[in-house]
Amino acid sequence: MGENEVLITSIENVRSMVHNSILMLREADMILSEERFEPIYGNTIGSEPSKSIQQNKNTFSNFFPQYMSRAYIHHDKFKQKKETRVLIINIQFYHARVKLLTPCVLGGVLDFGDIITDDQKKDIQHWWLKCMAFENKNLNFKADGNVYKRENFKEKVKLTTFWGIELIKITDVEMLREEVINKLLEEYEK
DSSP states (O other): OOHHHHHHHHHHHHHHHHHHHHHHHHHHHHHHHHTTEEETTTTOOBOOBOOOTTOOTTSSSBSSOSEEEEEEEEHHHHHTTOOOEEEEEEEEOOBTTBTTOOOEEEEEEEEOSSOOOHHHHHHOOTTHHHHHHHSOTTOOOOOBSOOEEEEEETTTEEEEEEEEEEGGGOOSHHHHIIIIIHHHHHHHHO
């Protein structure tokens, strides 16, 4: 294979990975909607892309996003003003602070401790889960299915329960359901 073919193949592989990750998030949307959860930001995928000419491969905002994230809230409980928790799914491709990060899927439940208001709902950020996993110097996070807990994040979230699994291990919808969705729902109900 010549140099041009290697480059073309690399670009196509990245495009396929992003496309398949979006399909995974769509599947998560459909499965969670059956449980009455809805995406907080509609059709928006959270990420930190940058179009700045000043970027480099070690900056958080990069042309190629380091992650794609979706946050969900239970429709009925939020409307009844009884909701205290949010679910987040984060597909992490790389991280500026982690050398040779294996792409992974993070799942997390953010417990605010109090009823989530409309204003608090608008303040929920897509980057919170990746920040907890990869930007905490006291945590040696590994995407191996083990559950981690973090208290008092950003003075808003009382407790976050999260875990990760290597992206390559999510081979079909049933694996997504088993390793991410079911675990999210179990943690949500605790």
